[in-house]
Amino acid sequence: MSNPELALLVAVPILASTLPIVGGLKFDSIGWPVAALAALVEAALAVVVARRVATEGRYVHSLGNYPRQYGIELVADGFSAVVVLLIAVVTLAVLGYARRDGPRSNPFYTAYLLLCGGLMGIGLTGDVFNMFVFLEIVGLATYALVATDRSGRSALAALKYLIVGTAGASMYLVGVGFAFVATGTLNMAELATAIPDTVGYTDPLVVASFAFVAVGLSVKAAIFPLHTWMPDAYAESPDTVTAYISALVSTLGAYALARLVYSVYTPAFFEAVPLAGDALVAFATTSIVAGSVLAVIQPDVKRMLAYSSVAQFGMIVAAFGLGTEQALLGGVIHLVGHGLMKAGLFLAVGVIASAYGVRTVREYANLGYRSPVTAAAMGLSLLGLVGIPPSVGFLGKWYIAWGAIEAGAPVVAGVVLFSTLLTLLYVARLLETLYFRPPEAVEGAVPGADVRLLSDGGDGREAGSAGTDESTAEAGESTAGASETPPTEARPVPFEAVFVVAALSVAAVALGFAGPVFEGFLDPFLEAVL
Amino acid sequence: MTAAAAPSPSVALLAERTLPLALEVLSTRYAYATFAILFAIGLYMMIASPNLVKKIIGLNLFQSAIFLFFVAMAYVRGGSVPVIPTEGGAVGEYASPLPQVIVLTAIVVGVSLTAVALALIVRLYTEYGTLNEATIREVMDE
Numbered sequence: 055m056s057n058p059e060l061a062l063l064v065a066v067p068i069l070a071s072t073l074p075i076v077g078g079l080k081f082d083s084i085g086w087p088v089a090a091l092a093a094l095v096e097a098a099l100a101v102v103v104a105r106r107v108a109t110e111g112r113y114v115h116s117l118g119n120y121p122r123q124y125g126i127e128l129v130a131d132g133f134s135a136v137v138v139l140l141i142a143v144v145t146l147a148v149l150g151y152a153r154r155d156g157p158r159s160n161p162f163y164t165a166y167l168l169l170c171g172g173l174m175g176i177g178l179t180g181d182v183f184n185m186f187v188f189l190e191i192v193g194l195a196t197y198a199l200v201a202t203d204r205s206g207r208s209a210l211a212a213l214k215y216l217i218v219g220t221a222g223a224s225m226y227l228v229g230v231g232f233a234f235v236a237t238g239t240l241n242m243a244e245l246a247t248a249i250p251d252t253v254g255y256t257d258p259l260v261v262a263s264f265a266f267v268a269v270g271l272s273v274k275a276a277i278f279p280l281h282t283w284m285p286d287a288y289a290e291s292p293d294t295v296t297a298y299i300s301a302l303v304s305t306l307g308a309y310a311l312a313r314l315v316y317s318v319y320t321p322a323f324f325e326a327v328p329l330a331g332d333a334l335v336a337f338a339t340t341s342i343v344a345g346s347v348l349a350v351i352q353p354d355v356k357r358m359l360a361y362s363s364v365a366q367f368g369m370i371v372a373a374f375g376l377g378t379e380q381a382l383l384g385g386v387i388h389l390v391g392h393g394l395m396k397a398g399l400f401l402a403v404g405v406i407a408s409a410y411g412v413r414t415v416r417e418y419a420n421l422g423y424r425s426p427v428t429a430a431a432m433g434l435s436l437l438g439l440v441g442i443p444p445s446v447g448f449l450g451k452w453y454i455a456w457g458a459i460e461a462g463a464p465v466v467a468g469v470v471l472f473s474t475l476l477t478l479l480y481v482a483r484l485l486e487t488l489y490f491r492p493p494e495a496v497e498g499a500v501p502g503a504d505v506r507l508l509s510d511g512g513d514g515r516e517a518g519s520a521g522t523d524e525s526t527a528e529a530g531e532s533t534a535g536a537s538e539t540p541p542t543e544a545r546p547v548p549f550e551a552v553f554v555v556a557a558l559s560v561a562a563v564a565l566g567f568a569g570p571v572f573e574g575f576l577d578p579f580l581e582a583v584l
Numbered sequence: 585m586t587a588a589a590a591p592s593p594s595v596a597l598l599a600e601r602t603l604p605l606a607l608e609v610l611s612t613r614y615a616y617a618t619f620a621i622l623f624a625i626g627l628y629m630m631i632a633s634p635n636l637v638k639k640i641i642g643l644n645l646f647q648s649a650i651f652l653f654f655v656a657m658a659y660v661r662g663g664s665v666p667v668i669p670t671e672g673g674a675v676g677e678y679a680s681p682l683p684q685v686i687v688l689t690a691i692v693v694g695v696s697l698t699a700v701a702l703a704l705i706v707r708l709y710t711e712y713g714t715l716n717e718a719t720i721r722e723v724m725d726e
Contacts, residue, residue: 209707221643
């Protein structure tokens with residue numbers, strides 16, 4: 055069958071995931087090279103898929119050449135191509151960070167590749183039961199990754215995530231079962247036509263099936279009352295893992311929800327059963343407010359960012375529930391933007407934690423001058439999260455708010471704008487600590503080196519290393535800066551880590567100018583589903 | 585008096601109608617009733633039990649309920665195993681094979697999940713010496 059690249063996108067990482075374990079019998083550190091190779095192949099394949107989707111539009115690969123009534127289809131359209139590209143980019147970026155900083159064990163890379171394959175599967179599958187299997191592959195790999203640092207705390211966080219996540223996936227499976235009873239098919243395209251043709255949208259089976267699917271996938275996307283696994287899982291897992299799962303796992307949960315809503319139930323279902331859409335939007339809107347409020351009161355930076363994710367996913371799901379063209383476009387853009395910004399932010403937290411060992415907002419005092427590049431990148435991503443204009447965060451929120459007004463739901467638009475203020479509240483708290491709070495006042499903050507002294511030292515270092523261009527300064531920032539200032543025992547941070555953090559935040563800003571590109575690329579998808 | 589007397593015939597009528605309906609559902613749709621009961625029990629165990637292993641047992645019960653639902657949905661009264669002979673001549677009714685395949689896959693997924701969960705529980709037990717979630721959290725917060 056043609057279009058093997060779709061199958062390869064899923065198969066390559068899953069097959070490669072066996073190599074670190076097998077090769078680990080003979081070689082000590084084979085995990086990273088294997089993962090890097092697989093990630094490069096994935097990136098190339100993702101670009102191939104995106105180019106084909108841009109020229110030809112939607113295309114499919116039928117696994118094993120079975121027709122879609124019996125077999126499984128992998129589908130590439132605008133939405134899935136965007137998500138596949140996001141997975142490929144984040145996989146590469148996090149691997150770049152992990153080269154020097156991350157877990158080095160071979161099993162870690164096995165789980166990492168398995169997770170990557172599962173995510174690709176969710177992004178590409180066109181079969182609702184196959185989606186369940188990939189959700190569970192992603193789940194299993196994530197539970198293992200959360201517990202990689204072998205501490206009791208992370209094991210409990212992983213177990214909590216496992217119980218809640220499995221309950222969610224099982225709910226989804228019940229929903230799939232109801233839809234199957236009603237229509238007798240599992241293929242998304244077949245379901246979309248079979249539901250109105252056989253039983254109609256208002257059939258109790260179809261409504262119940264939607265309810266189970268929506269609740270199950272809301273667990274995966276961490277919508278407010280079902281979000282409790284997220285802060286624990288993000289805060290207790292190693293920084294590399296947090297960055298990867300925060301950028302992708304819930305993102306694909308929200309993607310699955312949008313895919314089911316638009317490609318299986320279709321917007322006509324929302325018209326026939328208005329309560330379904332209204333309930334989705336109501337829960338998502340609650341999630342925006344609750345996530346933002348909870349984020350403001352967190353002392354721990356990772357926990358704060360985790361609650362911020364609850365709010366952002368609320369915004370994304372609300373956009374999907376609204377069902378207008380602008381809102382859907384905004385949801386997709388925000389999905390991508392949030393993934394990139396959160397990956398950058400959690401990696402920045404990792405850089406700072408590995409250099410200074412600090413993790414709470416208070417202890418970040420004055421770090422803006424100790425690690426200028428990391429702190430600046432962090433600040434950039436944080437402002438993007440608020441939605442300051444030349445950033446992808448602004449673009450997503452703009453389209454969502456616009457779509458909300460278009461859909462006649464000014465309350466949602468109001469909440470989106472209000473949540474921007476709340477986001478500013480916790481972002482400003484962190485930025486203020488980074489740049490304006492003297493470290494002497496805070497117990498546990500990185501001591502010594504007041505601003506004036508350090509800028510002197512910084513100048514001397516630059517003159518000494520004779521590096522005046524910006525990239526050298528970036529490279530030297532943490533390593534040289536840390537080794538030169540005696541008062542702290544800061545460990546040197548590898549160049550790759552700082553580079554990845556800076557690149558991700560720059561990418562998040564650059565994508566802010568890509569509104570027309572998104573619009574043009576997603577237009578065929580939007581027209582097909584709306 | 586009339587107001588008090590009025591409901592009684594309708595209540596009796598309701599009972600007359602619902603009781604056979606309930607009996608009929610229980611006698612012909614008992615698999616679905618069992619599904620609902622097991623589903624609820626499993627969910628309750630996962631939420632309410634403080635013991636981590638019992639939570640996982642609840643999870644397994646919850647998943648088994650879903651397997652039962654799928655198998656029950658595929659069942660055809662008087663239908664035979666969906667194996668069609670190669671020489672043809674397939675007549676009569678067959679049970680639907682697709683849900684059975686789904687259940688097989690879901691069982692594999694469930695087993696792997698249980699394995700991961702038990703591995704995590706073993707680690708928690710060696711670290712804290714208890715399976716009680718509340719106690720573990722207490723120890724952690726100290």
